[in-house]
Amino acid sequence: MGGYFSDIFYGGKSLLVGLSITFREFFKPTVTVQYPYQTLKMSKRFRGHIELLGDDEGKTKCVVCGMCERACPSGCITLGSVSVDIEVDGKIKKKKVLSKYDLDFTRCSLCGQCVENCNFGAIDFSKEYNLASTRKEDFHFNLLERLKRMERLEVKNA
Amino acid sequence: MSLTLLNVIVAVVIAIAFAAVNAAYLVWAERRGAARIQRRPGPNINGPFGLLQPPADGIKLMTKQLMIPGGADKILFMVAPVLAMVPAIMSFVTIPFSEGIVARNMDIGVLMIFAFASMGAMAILFAGWGSRNKYAVMASVRAVSQSVSYEIPMLITAITVIMVNGSMDLKAISLNQAGGFWHWNIFPSLQSPLMPISFIIFFICSLAETNRAPFDLGEAESELVAGFHTEYGSMGFGLFFMGEYANIVIGACLTTILFLGGWGCPFGLFPGVWWFLLKIYLLIATFIWIRWTFPRTTIYGLLNLSWKILIPISLFNLLLTAGLLKVF
Numbered sequence: 001m002g003g004y005f006s007d008i009f010y011g012g013k014s015l016l017v018g019l020s021i022t023f024r025e026f027f028k029p030t031v032t033v034q035y036p037y038q039t040l041k042m043s044k045r046f047r048g049h050i051e052l053l054g055d056d057e058g059k060t061k062c063v064v065c066g067m068c069e070r071a072c073p074s075g076c077i078t079l080g081s082v083s084v085d086i087e088v089d090g091k092i093k094k095k096k097v098l099s100k101y102d103l104d105f106t107r108c109s110l111c112g113q114c115v116e117n118c119n120f121g122a123i124d125f126s127k128e129y130n131l132a133s134t135r136k137e138d139f140h141f142n143l144l145e146r147l148k149r150m151e152r153l154e155v156k157n158a
Numbered sequence: 159m160s161l162t163l164l165n166v167i168v169a170v171v172i173a174i175a176f177a178a179v180n181a182a183y184l185v186w187a188e189r190r191g192a193a194r195i196q197r198r199p200g201p202n203i204n205g206p207f208g209l210l211q212p213p214a215d216g217i218k219l220m221t222k223q224l225m226i227p228g229g230a231d232k233i234l235f236m237v238a239p240v241l242a243m244v245p246a247i248m249s250f251v252t253i254p255f256s257e258g259i260v261a262r263n264m265d266i267g268v269l270m271i272f273a274f275a276s277m278g279a280m281a282i283l284f285a286g287w288g289s290r291n292k293y294a295v296m297a298s299v300r301a302v303s304q305s306v307s308y309e310i311p312m313l314i315t316a317i318t319v320i321m322v323n324g325s326m327d328l329k330a331i332s333l334n335q336a337g338g339f340w341h342w343n344i345f346p347s348l349q350s351p352l353m354p355i356s357f358i359i360f361f362i363c364s365l366a367e368t369n370r371a372p373f374d375l376g377e378a379e380s381e382l383v384a385g386f387h388t389e390y391g392s393m394g395f396g397l398f399f400m401g402e403y404a405n406i407v408i409g410a411c412l413t414t415i416l417f418l419g420g421w422g423c424p425f426g427l428f429p430g431v432w433w434f435l436l437k438i439y440l441l442i443a444t445f446i447w448i449r450w451t452f453p454r455t456t457i458y459g460l461l462n463l464s465w466k467i468l469i470p471i472s473l474f475n476l477l478l479t480a481g482l483l484k485v486f
Contacts, residue, residue: 008467018452025196025197026191
């Protein structure tokens with residue numbers, strides 16, 4: 001008989017403790033993020049694919065130096081440029097302007113060498129993570145196009 | 159004669175509708191309750207508060223193909239889900255929801271409900287044996303040993319209550335407890351001072367009889383796939399679940415009538431069906447709360463609880479009550 005009644009008593013008590021915990025949890029607010037309807041803001045250090053940053057006028061800061069293209073260990077970045085004539089202090093000068101910035105995200109390992117090597121702060125990681133597709137062509141991004149699209153979105157939201 | 163036949167048909171239809179609606183929405187309540195306890199929202203997409211989830215689940219189950227595994231005992235396999243549902247429906251016939259709302263009052267109501275309740279074990283055994291699946295057989299053997307060992311303390315406590323009230327008629331037992339909570343059977347009296355303990359024993363046994371967690375060894379998803387209904391899909395599975403939830407409602411009804419004064423108000427005001435419904439849904443909420451608090455017991459822990467604790471205490475209680483009834 002040793003411990004028979006104390007077993008029942010302490011066993012029952014521990015069950016009541018458990019019940020009281022779940023009872024309290026029942027009335028606490030839920031912590032779920034309703035994913036398709038709500039999303040979390042990604043942290044500052046999150047590394048999505050790279051994107052071009054615009055200056056105040058929405059133009060790219062890129063001067064087509066090609067450092068990112070050369071730094072990329074996987075060769076994901078392809079730059080293109082055209083030279084245009086601009087007038088500076090009454091003289092006509094030639095200037096290289098970015099005409100193409102293609103990123104092949106299928107091969108990118110998100111190492112960040114391109115961002116590290118950019119001396120003009122023209123590229124940074126985007127916070128995009130909803131990337132899913134059945135075709136690999138969908139991961140060949142035209143970043144110049146994307147910059148324009150983002151600018152338009154910002155104008156619309158403002 | 160024709161009037162009684164009509165009465166029976168109406169009663170059975172109402173019982174089936176009541177059981178089905180309860181089963182559907184108890185699943186919803188259970189999922190919502192479980193989610194709240196785990197700090198999730200639960201089903202909340204279909205309709206307001208996810209209230210259209212049960213019809214959606216029902217339509218999904220009904221549109222699925224009924225599969226019978228090769229080598230199964232076809233008759234037993236088909237009979238089992240029906241046998242799980244029928245006793246639950248039949249038990250509703252004699253349950254008095256209030257003084258006027260009872261399909262057929264019998265002076266052996268308690269006996270009838272226990273007789274039908276014991277058929278539930280049969281359905282599980284048929285399902286396990288008929289599906290020709292070793293997990294299903296193991297689960298059904300477990301479930302039957304569980305049912306058998308928990309029916310004993312349940313019946314002993316029921317006998318204690320019947321002795322105190324001097325009737326097996328559910329309506330008479332309810333009327334005996336009318337007029338305030340101090341008249342209820344759960345309240346200790348001179349004749350049976352251990353009634354609160356009887357109530358706890360009865361409650362534990364009704365949890366175990368309905369095969370619910372923490373006593374859901376018949377299902378034991380983690381070890382036995384899905385237990386006795388591993389091979390069932392479509393509405394066969396649906397019927398097992400409706401049977402389970404209907405049994406929960408029956409268990410709550412029986413606990414209410416035997417211990418909590420049936421349709422009587424705790425303060426003797428406005429007795430009626432609303433008090434009965436309030437009491438059974440509070441009990442069912444407790445069922446759900448318990449299920450999502452405790453993990454599953456082991457099979458020997460389960461049998462030890464019944465044979466070493468519940469049966470001796472309920473037998474002692476029976477003898478004490480019998481003695482005190484003679485004295486007072």
